[in-house]
Amino acid sequence: xxxxxxxxxxxxxxxxxxxxxxxxxxxxxxxxxxxxxxxxxxxxxxxxxxxxxxxxxxxxxxxxxxxxxxxxxxxxxxxxxxxxxxxxxxxxxxxxxxxxxxxxxxxxxxxxxxxxxxxxxxxxxxxxxxxxxxxxxxxxxxxxxxxxxxxxxxxxxxxxxxxxxxxxxxxxxxxxxxxxxxxxxxxxxxxxxxxxxxxxxxxxxxxxxxxxxxxxxxxxxxxxxxxxxxxxxxxxxxxxxxxxxxxxxxxxxxxxxxxxxxxxxxxxxxxxxxxxxxxxxxxxxxxxxxxxxxxxxxxxxxxxxxxxxxxxxxxxxxxxxxxxxxxxxxxxxxxxxxxxxxxxxxxxxxxxxxxxxxxxxxxxxxxxxxxxxxxxxxxxxxxxxxxxxxxxxxxxxxxxxxxxxxxxxxxxxxxxxxxxxxxxxxxxxxxxxxxxxxxxxxxxxxxxxxxxxxxxxxxxxxxxxxxxxxxxxxxxxxxxxxxxxx
Amino acid sequence: xxxxxxxxxxxxxxxxxxxxxxxxxxxxxxxxxxxxxxxxxxxxxxxxxxxxxxxxxxxxxxxxxxxxxxxxxxxxxxxxxxxxxxxxxxxxxxxxxxxxxxxxxxxxxxxxxxxxxxxxxxxxxxxxxxxxxxxxxxxxxxxxxxxxxxxxxxxxxxxxxxxxxxxxxxxxxxxxxxxxxxxxxxxxxxxxxxxxxxxxxxxxxxxxxxxxxxxxxxxxxxxxxxxxxxxxxxxxxxxxxxxxxxxxxxxxxxxxxxxxxxxxxxxxxxxxxxxxxxxxxxxxxxxxxxxxxxxxxxxxxxxxxxxxxxxxxxxxxxxxxxxxxxxxxxxxxxxxxxxxxxxxxxxxxxxxxxxxxxxxxxxxxxxxxxxxxxxxxxxxxxxxxxxxxxxxxxxxxxxxxxxxxxxxxxxxxxxxxxxxxxxxxxxxxxxxxxxxxxxxxxxxxxxxxxxxxxxxxxxxxxxxxxxxxxxxxxxxxxxxxxxxxx
Numbered sequence: 001x002x003x004x005x006x007x008x009x010x011x012x013x014x015x016x017x018x019x020x021x022x023x024x025x026x027x028x029x030x031x032x033x034x035x036x037x038x039x040x041x042x043x044x045x046x047x048x049x050x051x052x053x054x055x056x057x058x059x060x061x062x063x064x065x066x067x068x069x070x071x072x073x074x075x076x077x078x079x080x081x082x083x084x085x086x087x088x089x090x091x092x093x094x095x096x097x098x099x100x101x102x103x104x105x106x107x108x109x110x111x112x113x114x115x116x117x118x119x120x121x122x123x124x125x126x127x128x129x130x131x132x133x134x135x136x137x138x139x140x141x142x143x144x145x146x147x148x149x150x151x152x153x154x155x156x157x158x159x160x161x162x163x164x165x166x167x168x169x170x171x172x173x174x175x176x177x178x179x180x181x182x183x184x185x186x187x188x189x190x191x192x193x194x195x196x197x198x199x200x201x202x203x204x205x206x207x208x209x210x211x212x213x214x215x216x217x218x219x220x221x222x223x224x225x226x227x228x229x230x231x232x233x234x235x236x237x238x239x240x241x242x243x244x245x246x247x248x249x250x251x252x253x254x255x256x257x258x259x260x261x262x263x264x265x266x267x268x269x270x271x272x273x274x275x276x277x278x279x280x281x282x283x284x285x286x287x288x289x290x291x292x293x294x295x296x297x298x299x300x301x302x303x304x305x306x307x308x309x310x311x312x313x314x315x316x317x318x319x320x321x322x323x324x325x326x327x328x329x330x331x332x333x334x335x336x337x338x339x340x341x342x343x344x345x346x347x348x349x350x351x352x353x354x355x356x357x358x359x360x361x362x363x364x365x366x367x368x369x370x371x372x373x374x375x376x377x378x379x380x381x382x383x384x385x386x387x388x389x390x391x392x393x394x395x396x397x398x399x400x401x402x403x404x405x406x407x408x409x410x411x412x413x414x415x416x417x418x419x420x421x422x423x424x425x426x427x428x429x430x431x432x433x434x435x436x437x438x439x440x441x442x443x444x445x446x447x448x449x450x451x452x453x454x455x456x457x458x459x460x461x462x463x464x465x466x467x468x469x470x471x472x473x474x475x476x477x478x479x480x481x482x483x484x485x486x
Numbered sequence: 487x488x489x490x491x492x493x494x495x496x497x498x499x500x501x502x503x504x505x506x507x508x509x510x511x512x513x514x515x516x517x518x519x520x521x522x523x524x525x526x527x528x529x530x531x532x533x534x535x536x537x538x539x540x541x542x543x544x545x546x547x548x549x550x551x552x553x554x555x556x557x558x559x560x561x562x563x564x565x566x567x568x569x570x571x572x573x574x575x576x577x578x579x580x581x582x583x584x585x586x587x588x589x590x591x592x593x594x595x596x597x598x599x600x601x602x603x604x605x606x607x608x609x610x611x612x613x614x615x616x617x618x619x620x621x622x623x624x625x626x627x628x629x630x631x632x633x634x635x636x637x638x639x640x641x642x643x644x645x646x647x648x649x650x651x652x653x654x655x656x657x658x659x660x661x662x663x664x665x666x667x668x669x670x671x672x673x674x675x676x677x678x679x680x681x682x683x684x685x686x687x688x689x690x691x692x693x694x695x696x697x698x699x700x701x702x703x704x705x706x707x708x709x710x711x712x713x714x715x716x717x718x719x720x721x722x723x724x725x726x727x728x729x730x731x732x733x734x735x736x737x738x739x740x741x742x743x744x745x746x747x748x749x750x751x752x753x754x755x756x757x758x759x760x761x762x763x764x765x766x767x768x769x770x771x772x773x774x775x776x777x778x779x780x781x782x783x784x785x786x787x788x789x790x791x792x793x794x795x796x797x798x799x800x801x802x803x804x805x806x807x808x809x810x811x812x813x814x815x816x817x818x819x820x821x822x823x824x825x826x827x828x829x830x831x832x833x834x835x836x837x838x839x840x841x842x843x844x845x846x847x848x849x850x851x852x853x854x855x856x857x858x859x860x861x862x863x864x865x866x867x868x869x870x871x872x873x874x875x876x877x878x879x880x881x882x883x884x885x886x887x888x889x890x891x892x893x894x895x896x897x898x899x900x901x902x903x904x905x906x907x908x909x910x911x912x913x914x915x916x917x918x919x920x921x922x923x924x925x926x927x928x929x930x931x932x933x934x935x936x937x938x939x940x941x942x943x944x945x946x947x948x949x950x951x952x953x954x955x956x957x958x959x960x961x962x963x964x965x966x967x968x969x970x971x972x
Contacts, residue, residue: 025895026847034895035877056891080832104832112832151877165798167870171926174876178930218801244798249814250805253797256834282802282952284929311739312651312730315704316768319736328735346566346590346598352739361512384653390660391521391637405542409511409520440657443770443951444664445928445936445943453931463931466768 001228004206005199009097010131011140011185013072014043016147017064019086020078020102021047021055028101028149029077030056032137039139039146039153046071064089073097075137075147080104080112083133087119091126098123100133101149106191107134107256120193135190136166139173141183142209148186150174157182157460158211158294162189162200165244168216168283175287179442180457184210196221198229205233212294214286215241215277218254223271230275238293238480240278242286243268276483278476288464289476295460296434298481302326304474305377306352307367309384313438313467314352317381320468324475328352329376338370352383364416365423372427372435379477380435381470382424385463386452388413390441414451421452425459434477436470439463487714490692491685495583496617497626497671499558500529502633503550505572506564506588507533507541514587514635515563516542518623525625525632525639532557550575559583561623561633566590566598569619573605577612584609586619587635592677593620606679621676622652625659627669628695634674636660643668643946644697644780648675648686651730654702654769661773665928666943670696682707684715691719698780700772701727701763704740706754713761720762724779724966727763728772729754762969764962774950775962781946782920784967787864788812790960791857792838795850795870799924799953800838803867806954810961814838815862824856838869850902851909858913858921865963866921867956868910871949872938874899876927900937907938911945920963922956925949 018036020029033047033056047055052062061067064074064086070093076086080102090098105116116133123130131138137148141156150170154177163169166188176183185207187200197217204210213233220226230239245254246265272279280286304326308314318328328351331339336349342363348354353367372380392410424435441450443465453463464470504522506515519533519542533541538548547553550560550572556579562572566588576584591602602619609616617624623634627642636656640663649655652674662669671693673686683703690696699719706712716725731740732751758765766772790812794800804814814837817825822835828849834840839853858866878896910921927936929951939949950956 023891025891025898030891030895034892057889104830108832150873163798165796165801167794167796167873168798168802170796171799174926175929178927178932178934180930180932216798218798242802244801244805247805247808249808250801252814253801253804253834253836253838253840256797256836256840282954283926284952308653310651310653310656312649312654312702312704313657315651315730315736315739316654316728318739319730319733322733322735328738346594348739350739350741354739387636387653403543405509405511405516406520409516412511440660440769441664442931443661443929444666445939445949446664446666448664450931457931465929466770468768 001232004202005129005195007129007195007199007203009072010099010129010138011145012143013097013145015046015069015071016041016043016073016075017046017048017067017071019048019064019074019076021049021060023055031149031151032075032077032101032147035151036147038151040144041146042144044071064093067093070095073099075099075101077101080115080133084115084119087122087128091122091128095128097129097131099131099135099138100190101135101137103134105133105193116191116193123194130194131187132190133193136170136188138185138187139183140185152177154181154183157184158209159183159214159290160185160204160207160210161214162187162197162204163216164189164197164218165216171283172214172287175283179462181291181460181462192221196225198222198225201229201233201239205229205237211237212290213237213239214290215239216244217241218244227271227275230277234276234483238278240280240286240289240293241272242280242283276480278480280476285469285472288462288469288473291460291462292434292436292473292477293480296428296477297432298484299378299434299474299478300481301378302478303329303376303378304381305371305374306381306383307371308352308354309387311348311354313383314354317383317467317471318352320471324472326471326475326478332376335370335374339367342366361416364420368420368423368427372431372433379433379474381474382435382437383467385421385437385439385456386417386441386450387439389417389450389452390448417452418455421455424456424461428461434474436473437461437463438465438467438470440465487718490688491615491681493615493681493685493689495558496585496615496624497631498629499583499631501532501555501557502527502529502559502561503532503534503553503557505534505550505560505562507535507546509541517635517637518561518563518587518633521637522633524637526630527632528630530557550579553579556581559585561585561587563587566601566619570601570605573608573614577608577614581614583615583617585617585621585624586676587621587623589620591619591679602677602679609680616680617673618676619679622656622674624674625669625672638663640667640669643670644695645669645700645776646671646690646693646696647700648673648683648690649702650675650683650704651702657769658700658773661769665948667777667946667948678707682711684708684711687715687719687725691715691723697723698776699723699725700776701725702730703727704730713757716761716763720969725763726772726775726779727758727765728769729765762966764966766962771955771958774948774955774959777946777948778920778922778959778963779966782914782963783918784970785864785920785960785964786967788964789815789862789864790867791860791863792867792869793853793857794838794840795873797834797840799869800840803869803953803957804838806957810958812957812961812964818862821856821860825853828852847902850906854906854909854913858917858919865919865960867960868921868923869953871907871923871925871942872903872927872936873925875903875936875938876934903938904941907941910942911947914947920960922959923947923949924951924953924956926951
């Protein structure tokens with residue numbers, strides 16, 4: 001295979017010019033500069049505006065030709081018909097990397113499509129690495145580079161994203177942010193006139209700070225190179241993929257979005273499966289699978305132990321687990337005896353282990369300890385984390401809030417939930433098995449601080465919103481583990 | 487059919503006794519009383535504890551026989567072996583309704599199963615309506631009755647829930663609470679020794695304050711009566727159903743939970759389809775479908791218009807819409823002309839209408855207006871509500887926050903997003919078509935106040951987390967609309 005394209009100046013530039021920087025907040029050239037400043041980029045920033053003057057309080061230059069130095073990275077957001085001249089100027093300055101945010105290229109049909117092809121040829125002849133056009137920009141947390149149309153400032157983490165939709169990538173960034181998770185790199189690859197999906201995948205494959213790669217794809221410009229890139233990278237790092245445009249209607253929408261041509265779903269799915277790409281069904285699942293792969297140990301088998309604080313959750317998780325190829329081993333006589341020594345007589349005596357609403361102090365953590373250390377299971381699912389705490393903020397609003405008895409109840413509940421969360425974090429380290437957790441407290445527009453859930457997510461243990469979600473995530477982890485074992 | 491069982495004293499009692507009331511926060515008899523007090527029940531409460539004394543500051547009575555009056559509703563949470571005597575005492579006092587929270591009955595096997603059957607016969611002979619056992623309690627917001635193991639205090643709304651799992655029902659209550667939605671009634675039906683699923687469904691069918699009925703089922707004790715109840719109710723009110731125990735593993739978990747016997751999934755699905763029950767796949771979808779049916783007009787056809795702030799979201803929504811039987815009509819020449827008069831030249835010219843990141847003031851609301859009034863669509867999906875606002879809190883934390891230019895950007899973004907949210911609320915009323923909205927800002931453990939999203943949810947317009955979710959909800963609405971049209 002050809003050498004991996006070196007995209008290090010794209011993600012780690014020391015200087016950036018923004019062509020089309022603007023003071024007008026209805027222009028993206030204003031927002032991108034604003035977000036770049038907000039992100040705290042520590043290199044030099046050169047706003048470029050043909051009227052010069054000041055932009056967002058910084059001195060602006062009329063053109064690339066007027067800059068005091070050649071910047072490592074040129075970001076371009078001017079109308080598409082003015083882009084070719086900017087590229088010529090950059091070539092004149094011997095620039096190394098440019099990213100075209102502007103739309104109005106191949107996704108708009110001819111003659112814009114020809115203009116895009118011409119730009120790509122011109123750049124490739126001149127040794128200019130050209131990303132985009134029609135991409136929303138990029139983020140590299142390690143270099144504090146938040147050069148994106150959307151304003152989102154994740155901390156550093158091991159997950160890198162390449163997306164053929166800026167907004168889809170943005171959703172993943174915001175999902176991470178709203179759960180308190182970091183991101184490594186994000187690039188909105190746009191129309192991929194020159195730098196293509198497989199170039200980003202291969203670069204992420206060699207990037208020492210990336211552990212998991214997420215790909216949103218509508219349009220494979222070079223299917224063979226994509227599959228080769230996956231084959232090269234997957235033995236070292238998992239690739240989680242979501243595909244848009246599977247149906248006729250989706251493909252029609254994709255055509256006006258990225259100019260995608262329909263690909264047979266059957267052929268695509270078979271090829272992905274063969275090289276070990278983990279395909280997911282929606283953006284939530286994508287984020288869930290990504291965080292589990294990034295932060296949890298891989299399971300060494302498909303045997304699942306479920307602990308639940310409610311029967312119905314256990315039933316729904318069992319259905320989901322079974323539907324996605326996991327098995328629920330029967331509890332051994334020894335385990336049955338151990339649980340029976342402290343659980344109420346009417347406990348489920350089954351896997352899922354249903355604590356049937358026992359309020360005996362310490363029961364949850366004891367069950368977790370025993371299940372996690374049980375040799376017959378490779379992974380755990382804990383349903384109902386932060387369950388009691390969920391209701392506490394209401395107690396705080398109550399007229400009874402100063403009643404010592406109410407306080408005692410609240411303290412007890414919080415303490416039990418917290419020790420459960422702490423036990424999960426500790427056990428993952430000690431027994432090297434994944435423990436996935438679920439709680440309905442992570443969905444909604446109105447915040448309710450839930451200390452045990454915040455504790456887990458601060459430790460990078462994602463909380464899944466439904467019992468079935470956790471099972472599906474584990475199934476994907478097991479799929480990758482099997483691929484790695486080969 | 488037999489007359490509908492009158493459960494009005496169960497949901498609207500003037501007096502309640504709680505058998506097993508306790509000061510010990512590790513006992514459910516403490517939590518249930520606490521939650522009942524917290525909910526602000528305005529009738530009389532009689533704690534019953536065999537040691538008498540005070541419970542949570544209230545005078546307790548040693549037994550039902552010692553009460554100054556016969557309470558309308560008796561809630562029971564004492565160990566199962568002591569329940570028969572409590573029931574005898576209630577019959578002696580000529581009580582009308584009892585709810586057994588205690589577990590340790592048929593779900594625990596024999597001989598507890600026989601005890602449950604005996605209790606049911608005894609109650610039915612004596613005219614005592616007996617709910618449970620092994621149920622987590624019930625809620626009726628209209629009577630401020632929050633008599634539940636979980637502490638959740640929704641406001642009043644039109645959705646009523648009967649669940650064979652207390653925790654599954656609790657999740658629906660918390661989902662509603664976290665989105666700021668009300669609930670009408672919730673009953674955790676437990677083992678249904680006497681009052682059964684179909685009794686609750688039929689009662690909700692006659693209840694003037696209930697508009698949508700949610701059912702979680704593992705175990706149909708009387709399949710024929712259940713189907714007849716659905717057939718009776720569905721022409722007036724939709725029934726949304728989630729079934730647990732579809733797989734061998736799920737059924738095994740259900741057996742230890744509610745003593746459920748496996749039912750053939752094929753037969754169950756076919757019967758549900760025939761009577762018009764809307765089956766859903768998980769708890770999130772259940773809540774999404776419920777709120778749309780409760781608060782939005784039904785679509786009169788399956789033609790969907792999509793407006794999106796990002797191409798990828800539109801592609802994913804188109805895939806989901808197509809997969810669940812919705813169609814995306816092509817934009818007419820007139821609509822194309824209207825949009826082209828104000829959108830950037832490179833807009834998608836397609837349905838989904840992709841605003842391709844235009845920042846022209848008022849574009850979003852204009853597109854919404856035109857699409858909603860277009861005769862060729864029966865429903866709308868708006869992807870990316872609150873999209874700009876999502877990033878604003880970060881601006882507020884920024885060192886640039888006092889920069890007038892930054893303030894201008896923030897004000898502009900918020901104003902556009904808010905007017906979009908307000909337009910959605912107004913258009914639903916004016917054009918009588920459902921408008922479903924999606925945004926990733928409703929998922930996560932860390933709250934970020936998003937004013938447009940809060941505005942929509944305060945107006946009972948639920949925000950769906952992924953583009954596909956909105957399409958699936960619309961498909962369920964269309965399914966019900968077709969059933970009603972017959």
